[in-house]
Amino acid sequence: MSAAVSPPPAAAARVGKNANAQDYTALAAYVRESGLLKRRYGYYWTRLIAAVLAFAGIWVGVVLVGNSWWQLALAAGLAVVLTQIAFLGHDSAHRQIFNSGPWNDWTSRILAGAFAGLSHTWWRNKHNRHHASPNQQGTDPDIAPGVVVWTADVLDTRTGLKGWFGRNQGWFFFPLLMLEGLSLHISSVRLLLAKGTVPHRWVEAPIVITRLALYVGVLFYLLPPSKAFAFIGVQMALFGVMLGGSFAPNHKGMPIIPAGMKVDFLRRQVITSRNIKGGVAVDFVMGGLNYQVEHHLFPSMPRPNLKKVQPVVRDYCEQLGVKYTEVGFFRSYKIIVAYLNRVGLADRAAFDCPVAAQYGR
Incomplete structure (x- = not known):
């Protein structure tokens, strides 16, 4: 399957009260038929x-x-x-x-x-x-x-040297x-x-x-x-x-889902994962983990096929209105450091899950 192949239409997957769960079912069926899950x-x-x-x-x-x-x-x-x-x-x-x-x-x-x-x-x-x-x-x-x-709530319990750190x-x-x-x-x-x-x-x-x-x-x-x-x-x-x-x-600095919140498989994997942009060098240094969204959606997919399915997943998420995150290599580490420092500043607003309002706490 080439990158030019379009993803399955999102509208066809969203039927009834279990629409969100059906979103992944439609995507998974499409990927299986594409042959990208075959061994390499x-x-x-x-x-x-x-x-x-x-x-x-x-x-x-x-x-x-x-x-x-x-x-x-x-x-x-x-x-x-x-x-x-x-x-x-x-x-x-x-x-x-x-x-x-x-x-x-x-x-x-x-x-x-x-x-x-x-x-x-x-x-x-x-x-x-x-x-x-x-x-x-x-x-x-x-x-x-x-x-x-x-998370800031854990830091609140730490005092002394641990708190300073x-x-x-x-x-x-x-x-x-x-x-x-x-x-x-x-x-x-x-x-x-x-x-x-x-x-x-x-x-x-x-x-x-x-x-x-x-x-x-x-x-x-x-x-x-x-x-x-x-x-x-x-x-x-x-x-x-x-x-x-x-x-x-791949995950640090991404939304944290509160304990007990129920989120369907596709959204849970996509909104908490971050892809890292780059060419062959980034693929080598990160061992294919730079395609983290696709890896979490299809853990058994051979590494070299992840970049082939990426355009399909990205376009499908866009149809569904699910945020798909992809940043540069050095930008990703800057985000991590800033995130960890916000924990120290107890900026709880930084940890709100973007689907919390949809799924309820």
Whole structure:
């Protein structure tokens, strides 16, 4: 299907009291018939093989370069490769790569655990809850209170140093991203070592822990402590910035839906998501997540097809009168910082959901 193909007429979808729900049904049927949900094996096998070869090449380089500060360039390269591997793990977890569910799950598990050192189970559980209720208070874990707070009512409960930080948190956004990689590793290990039932714990735990141990062990075996610590610091910081920076612009600063509000699937996904404009470079840096609206509407759609369905989704939303948001790469981060600073100023008007009046609180 080309970008010139028109979306289904919105008027045909809006019949009866369940009109809003029917809007997505009509769009989904149209997309299924377009063939854009079919697997893209050539695309993904090419990237899977390239990512594994690049990962191996980085470590060959580490051995060959030896005791040199040029290792920091390899650390930066490893961060880029690991980010791309994490994107492939994300796609596989969303059933984008293979038709087989188990093939997707185990591919994601291996990519996340053996290469990136992250728990597939931890990430999948958190990410699935986010997809089910993006930017909804009380249900989306991505806006749950933490070091950063996303709503003024949470900040009101914080005093002292936490309160000061919350009032100035926008300026700490980018430095905090440098710690995101370390945070992901800690969260993964904590889940795998926690009490209770964890699916595939006895497969994931050895893979993740062995990978992390080998990573640290090899670096300290090959390099003096100063260079080993510097390598880990550069790689972790850049990995956190690249991975966290690819997810944050997609929802942060978009409308927050109050807890308990019922919003139909199409509007819930579209009004809380933001697309990032750009060419091939942005597609690479963000791993296709710059087409966030389309990804949330069709999570299992292969990454390269998202840009093909974008014009259809955008035109369809225009017919329905649903706000479709798309901004430039740098503009998106400016919006995030401004949003976080407005939380500190307790500007509650900034958090009103644009469909609140329609659906009621």
